[in-house]
Amino acid sequence: MTTHEGTINISVIIPCYNAETTIAATLESLARQHWDQPWEVLVVDNRSTDRSLTIAAGYRERLPSLRLIDASARQGQPFALNVGVAAARGAKILLCDADDEVGPGWLQAMGSGPERARVRRGAHR
Numbered sequence: 001m002t003t004h005e006g007t008i009n010i011s012v013i014i015p016c017y018n019a020e021t022t023i024a025a026t027l028e029s030l031a032r033q034h035w036d037q038p039w040e041v042l043v044v045d046n047r048s049t050d051r052s053l054t055i056a057a058g059y060r061e062r063l064p065s066l067r068l069i070d071a072s073a074r075q076g077q078p079f080a081l082n083v084g085v086a087a088a089r090g091a092k093i094l095l096c097d098a099d100d101e102v103g104p105g106w107l108q109a110m111g112s113g114p115e116r117a118r119v120r121r122g123a124h125r
Helices: 023-031 052-057 077-087 106-116
Strands: 008-016 039-045 066-070 090-095
Touching: 008 023, 008 052, 008 077, 008 106, 023 039, 023 052, 039 052, 039 077, 052 066, 066 077, 090 106
Parallel strands: 008 039, 008 090, 039 066
Antiparallel strands: none
8 A cells, every 4th residue: 555645546435333343355456466556445434333343453563544534423334424425535436345355456457447437428329
């Protein structure tokens, strides 16, 4: 994870509710990503009562731009996502669930994809 000063290019938002059995695999898969742009990971806690936050905090050394965000004001994934997006510093937002494991090159592909891909808008013909 590159931790340049200045603008964060990507924020990866992970809404989290009682994910102690899966969050380590998710964060491990993100810690293995390689990209030369600044990025951050936000674990957005939505009233977890298990060890999810303790496990996530254990990844701060491997993910230096990891932030733990409190979304306990209201229960539900949509609320946690909204809180995460509001807290994000990235120019681009990527979403992962707390039980996702991203593959090698995922961050690179997602981070550079829109600039390199032909994108069309409007009605399909």
